[in-house]
Amino acid sequence: MRFVFDEDASAFRAAVRDLLDKECGPADVRAAWDSDAGFSAARWKQLAEMGVVGLTIAEADGGLGLDETGLVLLLEEAGRVALPEPLIETTAVGAPLLQALAPDRLAGVASGDTVVTVGLSHCPAVSGAAGADLLVLERDGALHAVAAPDVDLTPVESVDHGRRLARVDFAPAAATVIAAGDEARAAVALAFDRYAWASSAVLCGLADRMLELAAEYAKQRHQFGVPIGSFQAVKHKLADALVKLDFARPVVHRAAFSIARDDPDRAVHVSMAKAYASEAADLAARAALQVHGAIGYTWEHDLHLFMKKAWALGAAWGDAAWHRRRVADAVLPRLPR
Amino acid sequence: MALDLTFTEDEEAFRAEARVWLEANVPAQPLASFDTREGFEQHRAWERTLHDAGWAVVSWPVEYGGRGVNLVEWLIFEEEYYRAGAPGRVGQNGLFLLGPTLMDFGTPDQKARFLPRMARADDIWCQGWSEPDAGSDLAGIRSRAQLDGDHYMLSGQKTWCSRGAFADWMFGLFRTDPAAERHRGLTMILVPLDLPGVTVRPIAQLDGETGFAEVFLEDVRVPVDQRLGEEHKGWNVAMATAGFERGVSLRSPGRFMATAARLIDQWRERPDETLRDDVVAGWMDAEAYRLHNYATVSRLMAGGTIGAESSVNKIFWSEMDLHLQSTALRLLGQDAEVDGNRWLDGFLFALSGPIYAGTNEVQRNVIAERVLGLPRSAG
Numbered sequence: 001m002r003f004v005f006d007e008d009a010s011a012f013r014a015a016v017r018d019l020l021d022k023e024c025g026p027a028d029v030r031a032a033w034d035s036d037a038g039f040s041a042a043r044w045k046q047l048a049e050m051g052v053v054g055l056t057i058a059e060a061d062g063g064l065g066l067d068e069t070g071l072v073l074l075l076e077e078a079g080r081v082a083l084p085e086p087l088i089e090t091t092a093v094g095a096p097l098l099q100a101l102a103p104d105r106l107a108g109v110a111s112g113d114t115v116v117t118v119g120l121s122h123c124p125a126v127s128g129a130a131g132a133d134l135l136v137l138e139r140d141g142a143l144h145a146v147a148a149p150d151v152d153l154t155p156v157e158s159v160d161h162g163r164r165l166a167r168v169d170f171a172p173a174a175a176t177v178i179a180a181g182d183e184a185r186a187a188v189a190l191a192f193d194r195y196a197w198a199s200s201a202v203l204c205g206l207a208d209r210m211l212e213l214a215a216e217y218a219k220q221r222h223q224f225g226v227p228i229g230s231f232q233a234v235k236h237k238l239a240d241a242l243v244k245l246d247f248a249r250p251v252v253h254r255a256a257f258s259i260a261r262d263d264p265d266r267a268v269h270v271s272m273a274k275a276y277a278s279e280a281a282d283l284a285a286r287a288a289l290q291v292h293g294a295i296g297y298t299w300e301h302d303l304h305l306f307m308k309k310a311w312a313l314g315a316a317w318g319d320a321a322w323h324r325r326r327v328a329d330a331v332l333p334r335l336p337r
Numbered sequence: 338m339a340l341d342l343t344f345t346e347d348e349e350a351f352r353a354e355a356r357v358w359l360e361a362n363v364p365a366q367p368l369a370s371f372d373t374r375e376g377f378e379q380h381r382a383w384e385r386t387l388h389d390a391g392w393a394v395v396s397w398p399v400e401y402g403g404r405g406v407n408l409v410e411w412l413i414f415e416e417e418y419y420r421a422g423a424p425g426r427v428g429q430n431g432l433f434l435l436g437p438t439l440m441d442f443g444t445p446d447q448k449a450r451f452l453p454r455m456a457r458a459d460d461i462w463c464q465g466w467s468e469p470d471a472g473s474d475l476a477g478i479r480s481r482a483q484l485d486g487d488h489y490m491l492s493g494q495k496t497w498c499s500r501g502a503f504a505d506w507m508f509g510l511f512r513t514d515p516a517a518e519r520h521r522g523l524t525m526i527l528v529p530l531d532l533p534g535v536t537v538r539p540i541a542q543l544d545g546e547t548g549f550a551e552v553f554l555e556d557v558r559v560p561v562d563q564r565l566g567e568e569h570k571g572w573n574v575a576m577a578t579a580g581f582e583r584g585v586s587l588r589s590p591g592r593f594m595a596t597a598a599r600l601i602d603q604w605r606e607r608p609d610e611t612l613r614d615d616v617v618a619g620w621m622d623a624e625a626y627r628l629h630n631y632a633t634v635s636r637l638m639a640g641g642t643i644g645a646e647s648s649v650n651k652i653f654w655s656e657m658d659l660h661l662q663s664t665a666l667r668l669l670g671q672d673a674e675v676d677g678n679r680w681l682d683g684f685l686f687a688l689s690g691p692i693y694a695g696t697n698e699v700q701r702n703v704i705a706e707r708v709l710g711l712p713r714s715a716g
């Protein structure tokens with residue numbers, strides 16, 4: 001048992017934080033919201049050059065050949081800056097799925113030229129669809145890989161404008177199938193868990209950043225002649241949110257390990273991660289908004305960029321209550337009806 | 338070495354050894370409450386049994402009665418201990434709080450003198466920090482220790498000393514420099530409770546048993562070599578102790594995992610659909626607490642330290658315990674009020690969790706000020 005990340009992982013995280021601090025400030029997130037694709041192709045390329053985009057792809061296919069335990073800290077970093085790029089869709093979910101089922105379709109993914117997203121029936125509005133070059137889509141129990149020109153998109157507006165949800169239509173054909181039957185079922189279940197887990201990691205980063213913003217503001221904003229951060233009502237609200245976050249992180253890290261090792265309890269571990277992280281981000285968002293007062297309630301202030309991603313990801317891929325139910329179904333016996 | 342959440346063969350073997358011994362040796366009938374004289378001595382006898390088999394303080398060095406295992410193995414032992422339904426640790430304030438502090442701050446003589454006897458339960462220790470006017474504001478301590486040649490003369494009053502009614506020794510915080518401001522001028526002193534001038538008055542707790550005590554000191558003479566750490570530096574020593582208490586040692590996950598497992602059993606016996614989410618949330622919290630503790634000890638083993646984060650831990654375990662116990666009582670429905678049910682004692686004890694070891698309000702202040710960097714407030 002060694003529940004601590006090694007120096008390589010910490011160094012990689014620090015390097016990614018450096019890059020994102022420079023390249024993905026709130027103004028950059030706003031620019032992505034206003035763009036066609038919903039993200040910056042240039043920043044995606046920079047992430048690819050660092051190895052982040054292809055992290056989960058085998059070295060033979062141009063990636064780093066790492067697993068979820070190598071990705072989890074970088075997803076937290078993505079959350080800290082509300083990264084608009086499709087790190088969840090491509091790196092956490094799409095790439096490992098293609099690696100297992102259709103490695104020949106991985107061309108250009110690690111280099112950042114081919115953006116991948118995965119649409120599962122569980123969540124009919126596919127995230128990152130507008131900017132994707134290759135879409136893996138579940139349809140009638142099979143998985144299909146379809147290139148962007150062969151799909152029709154009907155945009156669905158998300159509270160997080162960077163998500164670019166869309167309903168996707170395409171013509172299923174024998175040539176588009178990459179998995180069917182049991183193989184497809186298992187791949188869909190795994191992709192779902194990867195989505196839920198990766199969202200959890202991003203949610204932890206979002207919560208961390210929102211608490212940081214709130215603490216900074218509480219030090220600087222004065223009322224009644226003192227910094228508002230000296231009021232206990234403010235302190236205790238932020239402290240409670242920090243406790244929630246601190247206990248969410250190890251649960252999310254354990255889920256990363258369980259996915260990487262194909263643990264038989266993977267689903268329970270992922271559900272715990274999503275339940276804790278969704279609640280931690282929700283609590284951090286509420287605390288941060290309250291501490292900011294009216295300024296936090298404006299479009300102009302940056303807080304909403306983070307809150308909205310937190311709300312979107314908290315609801316996507318099963319919210320906290322849904323995931324607690326999934327744990328309960330595994331841990332408690334069902335009642336006779 | 339990369340993240341690895343599987344137990345090694347050695348760790349699994351250690352777990353198996355502990356499990357086998359505990360299954361064979363844990364008393365079949367629960368002991369009487371250690372808050373009674375009879376129960377206290379039964380628990381002391383159990384501590385001896387544990388010690389003689391090498392299980393009293395597994396993470397301590399062998400020379401002091403331990404087996405020198407690492408902190409991961411200590412967590413494993415704790416899981417097995419509570420899983421086996423073994424008795425509560427009557428010596429806990431000594432074993433888990435004073436013990437680690439002695440190892441950090443004690444002289445070689447003090448370690449050799451106190452640790453092996455503590456491990457064997459020859460001496461059972463209580464903690465004498467709180468005073469009638471020094472609770473959350475611990476730096477307001479007024480009990481005096483005056484240097485008089487090679488002795489300190491102690492006078493004053495300590496209160497809320499857990500298991501103080503029957504304990505042998507007390508580790509107390511005393512004011513050595515009355516001119517110094519607040520937390521400067523305090524000193525940690527080790528006091529045998531059978532000395533002339535010491536009066537121990539038991540106090541009945543919420544459950545009616547004498548779980549804690551007041552300790553009155555009138556001109557009690559204690560040799561200088563029973564001072565722990567430097568004179569006037571007792572606050573630093575106490576904060577190290579409190580760090581152990583809140584952070585890792587006092588409430589290991591095994592205890593709450595066992596409670597969560599019992600809660601699930603209770604659910605199976607009397608399922609109530611409206612409480613399903615509360616039951617599973619409690620079980621998940623115990624799991625999350627376990628993971629958090631493995632992460633903390635892994636960090637410590639890799640050379641890290643534990644600071645104000647220990648306050649985060651303290652809030653979590655105390656609120657979790659209350660949630661687990663009160664959810665179980667709600668599952669009992671109207672039997673919840675019936676004395677002697679399986680949960681009432683645990684619930685009553687859990688109610689004190691947010692108060693002792695520094696109240697949760699004070700912990701929230703610590704988190705806000707030391708982790709989030711918010712300015713200190715007046716109160």
Ligand SMILES: Cc1cc2nc3c(=O)[nH]c(=O)nc-3n(C[C@H](O)[C@H](O)[C@H](O)COP(=O)(O)OP(=O)(O)OC[C@H]3O[C@@H](n4cnc5c(N)ncnc54)[C@H](O)[C@@H]3O)c2cc1C
Binds near residue numbers: 496497699
């Ligand atoms: C079961 C039990 C066992 C104990 N065992 C021991 C022991 O073995 N040894 C020992 O020395 N002590 C022990 N204590 C005492 C314990 O440490 C104190 O009760 C605790 O520190 C609080 O002090 P107090 O009771 O005087 O409450 P007070 O400090 O008077 O607090 C009363 C209320 O005011 C709140 N409050 C106080 N200050 C602040 C602030 N700055 N900000 C916000 N809220 C505040 C508190 O949170 C609390 O809700 C034990 C207590 C209990 C209940």
